[in-house]
Amino acid sequence: MHIILNGERSEQQDGLSIAGLLSGLGIGLERVAVEVNLDIVPKANYDTRMLSDGDRIEIVHFVGGG
Amino acid sequence: MTDNTDKLVIGGRVFSSRLMVGTGKYASFEQTAMALEVSGAEIITVAVRRVNLDRSKESLLDYIDPKKYTLLPNTAGCYTADDAIRTCRLAREAGMSDFVKLEVLGDEKTLFPDNEELLKAAKVLVGEGFTVLPYCSDDVILCKKLEDLGCAAVMPLGAPIGSGLGIRNPYNIKIILENVKIPVIVDAGVGCASDAAIAMELGCDGVLMNTAIAGANDPIAMADAMKLAVIAGRLSFKAGRIPRKLYANASSPLDGMFL
Numbered sequence: 001m002h003i004i005l006n007g008e009r010s011e012q013q014d015g016l017s018i019a020g021l022l023s024g025l026g027i028g029l030e031r032v033a034v035e036v037n038l039d040i041v042p043k044a045n046y047d048t049r050m051l052s053d054g055d056r057i058e059i060v061h062f063v064g065g066g
Numbered sequence: 067m068t069d070n071t072d073k074l075v076i077g078g079r080v081f082s083s084r085l086m087v088g089t090g091k092y093a094s095f096e097q098t099a100m101a102l103e104v105s106g107a108e109i110i111t112v113a114v115r116r117v118n119l120d121r122s123k124e125s126l127l128d129y130i131d132p133k134k135y136t137l138l139p140n141t142a143g144c145y146t147a148d149d150a151i152r153t154c155r156l157a158r159e160a161g162m163s164d165f166v167k168l169e170v171l172g173d174e175k176t177l178f179p180d181n182e183e184l185l186k187a188a189k190v191l192v193g194e195g196f197t198v199l200p201y202c203s204d205d206v207i208l209c210k211k212l213e214d215l216g217c218a219a220v221m222p223l224g225a226p227i228g229s230g231l232g233i234r235n236p237y238n239i240k241i242i243l244e245n246v247k248i249p250v251i252v253d254a255g256v257g258c259a260s261d262a263a264i265a266m267e268l269g270c271d272g273v274l275m276n277t278a279i280a281g282a283n284d285p286i287a288m289a290d291a292m293k294l295a296v297i298a299g300r301l302s303f304k305a306g307r308i309p310r311k312l313y314a315n316a317s318s319p320l321d322g323m324f325l
Contacts, residue, residue: 006116027117031127033159038152040159058116060156064098064126065113065142066088066227066276 001053012051019046021057032061072300074271076109076249077165077197077218079136083108084266085296086138086251088276092285095129101279102130105289109136111167111274113143114157132161138199140167145180147187154191166191167221167253167274169201177227177254181208185215192216201253204238206245213246220246221274224265225255228277232261236268243269259288259295266299267307 003010005021012021018034018041034041035058041049051057074081087107092098102110112126139157144150147170154166170187172180179202191198197218202208204222212220222242225231232255233239243250249271256262256275265273273296282288 006119008119025117025119031125031132031160032117033114033156035156040155042159058156059119060114061117061160062112062126062137062139062157063115064089064092064095065140066090066111 001051003051003054004056006057006059016051017047018049018051021051022046022059025059027059032059034059072304074249076199081108081136083293083296084272084300085262085292086111086272086274087279087289087292088274089126089130090276091280095124095126097285098126098280099129101285101289102135104286104293105279106293107135109138109165109274111138111140111276114139114141114153114160136165137161137163138165138167140201141169141187143171144169145171145183147183147190150183150187151190154187154196155194158196164195164197165199166196167199167201179203179223181205185211188212188215188217199251204235204242206238206241209242209246209250213248217248219249219251219271221251221253223254224252224261227254228281229255230257230261230278230281231255232257233264233268236264239265239268239270256292259291262292262295263299263302266296267303269303272296 001012001014003012037056074084083106085105085107086109087102087105088111089098141150141153144153150170168187170180170183172178181203184200188198188200192215199219199221200212200217201221209220224233251272251274252265252270253274256278262273279285279288
């Protein structure tokens with residue numbers, strides 16, 4: 001399936017969860033937030049929330065700012 | 067001598083330092099961490115941005131212990147209430163804290179707040195349980211509205227963000243201080259230590275700055291200067307300054323003159 005990951009088209013295997021996506025990207029769970037089609041996914045649901053073809057995913061974290 | 071009983075309370079949390087520091091624009095993460103340490107700040111601002119999917123890049127929180135500081139995520143770069151609200155919700159999920167520095171900008175050139183959108187966003191966010199610290203214009207009517215909405219503090223600008231022009235309208239800040247009960251924190255405009263001291267001498271509860279430290283020739287030394295300026299300004303405010311007089315008033319006695 002194809003998803004839009006942080007604004008860019010990305011090829012991913014079918015049946016992927018948020019936890020699986022983050023793990024594949026080497027991103028730790030604790031300091032990020034994930035949005036799927038503008039809905040925030042609570043961390044507790046990362047294992048159960050499955051991604052679908054065409055989903056728009058945003059993975060954000062804290063960076064330096066004023 | 068610092069008064070250890072003089073605490074700043076925001077949203078039920080108690081802080082000893084009245085200097086809040088941003089984490090942007092430093093030369094390196096090492097320098098960021100060192101400046102924060104030297105500043106003595108307990109509240110530090112951060113921005114919410116996309117994770118770099120190229121994991122070879124390190125991130126800020128690899129260098130800063132989030133347990134040591136209260137992270138205050140900002141909504142920098144948001145020009146609508148909806149974008150700011152979305153950013154705050156993501157920040158809460160990422161940081162597991164309700165503290166947010168709410169800014170809704172009106173214009174790229176001035177970075178002045180869009181106060182109409184700010185009020186809209188503040189109302190929604192307070193309703194969702196956020197501890198909202200809004201960056202706003204130095205306007206007492208607006209600040210009172212933000213207080214009425216349930217904001218935890220107001221953060222009027224001293225001058226445009228990153229301008230270093232200092233406290234351009236101290237009388238507006240004074241009027242705000244006399245008319246709101248929540249903490250008043252000058253956010254933006256400070257250029258040097260005396261600017262920070264002026265804000266504190268006016269009676270402000272705190273000062274928030276980023277560029278003044280990060281953009282200094284020696285950011286670590288400036289962090290130290292700002293720490294001392296905020297402490298000095300606070301002590302000076304609490305000590306109570308003498309009235310201004312137009313003419314001289316001799317400090318040495320006239321009695322006992324022998325000339």
